[in-house]
């Protein structure tokens with residue numbers, strides 16, 4: 469089943485069950501705590517928080533998502549992309565656990581001929597939160613899932629909150645057993661590659677008070693009106709329904725791998741390392757196109773930096789595989805070719821997306837060679853001292869002068885067996901940011917504002933790291 473059909477069926481199934489279809493929001497989150505949208509519920513946060521009224525009690529969407537924190541997994545696990553689409557059904561003070569569980573099961577297991585996805589129920593496993601007896605009872609008694617395929621998981625995977633006071637509650641997840649070629653048995657609690665998580669059902673049941681992050685907080689009581697938030701990974705379901713081993717080989721991604729293979733002269737399947745590189749190119753170029761399509765331009769801060777990171781990593785991977793000419797315009801065209809049906813605005817915007825991508829490639833290729841020489845020299849110097857960690861100021865110099873995003877430096881250092889002093893790098897980045905702010909203030913007032921320097925000098929600025937800077941990992 470093609471990705472486009474998976475999407476159509478999801479929307480049809482829930483709209484036939486009284487859910488209003490909401491188009492995907494932009495990847496640029498309308499939310500000061502997030503840079504990019506990492507989950508389908510984000511555009512609906514005001515409804516969940518009670519700050520706005522939803523347009524109806526039941527909604528359904530297929531939301532574009534970007535998860536930068538998953539970047540290290542890309543191409544190495546079979547199921548993490550930086551870009552993916554989350555199918556979700558949402559209920560506000562309407563159906564709750566039994567409704568959400570029953571719908572999910574029905575859609576997954578109804579035959580393809582009857583409008584479902586036709587998954588074999590014997591291959592589906594479910595998890596519930598530690599003390600969620602109610603959800604377990606529904607799975608076992610109402611749905612008939614045997615006890616040995618229901619597992620209990622703790623707070624980390626199976627309890628959801630936004631990291632701030634407000635709604636929270638247990639989750640229940642559905643995973644698919646891909647068989648012994650993906651590892652030993654034991655269910656999703658012990659092996660999440662073989663038992664691939666497909667669908668997360670969040671039961672917003674309680675109200676949480678203030679506390680430490682996502683795990684340590686008091687539960688104030690039951691919410692007066694309970695809500696449902698679910699997320700089914702479209703690409704992961706496509707992995708199963710298309711019978712491919714990973715999400716980079718599904719219809720919409722495989723074409724990009726094939727084009728990258730042509731452009732670099734490497735055959736997909738020739739070696740594990742070049743396969744990983746081709747998967748990285750495919751994922752990162754998809755993410756780049758979707759970001760540029762939503763108006764992000766490459767830069768050194770915020771969203772622009774996310775885009776720069778993924779694009780430059782893809783470009784370098786293509787060079788390493790043997791590309792000597794620019795590649796991004798061809799890859800942009802391939803991505804738009806495969807995503808344009810679902811996102812026609814990309815087709816209309818093709819020229820602009822191409823231009824932005826080409827300019828970023830040209831800028832990077834200008835500094836890639838010189839930067840690589842600087843990095844190699846720094847690695848050799850570190851090694852000659854018997855060191856195993858590349859200094860933070862080198863990473864900073866590479867970033868600042870040669871346009872090397874930190875991931876690229878990490879990756880290139882790791883290829884030569886070194887790690888990088890990331891804390892040192894971030895400290896210097898932070899100082900530079902403070903300087904820029906002070907300069908901007910000085911320009912405005914005509915006076916140099918030295919307070920930022922003083923704070924840095926006194927060690928008073930508390931560095932909160934990239935997670936906070938980039939936002940998307942912090943809340944959802």
Ligand code: ATP
Pocket residue numbers: 507535538547548549550551552554660665666667668699700701702703704
């Ligand atoms: P995992 O444990 O596999 O990392 P998750 O628990 O982080 O997934 P959720 O936050 O529950 O994922 O998101 C809901 C669904 O979105 C997941 O069940 C999965 O199908 C899909 N999904 C999440 N992250 C990714 C990703 N990086 N690439 C593709 N699909 C994803």
Ligand code: MG
Pocket residue numbers: none
């Ligand atoms: Mg995850």
Ligand code: MG
Pocket residue numbers: 625665
């Ligand atoms: Mg998970």
Ligand code: MG
Pocket residue numbers: 625641665668
């Ligand atoms: Mg999950």
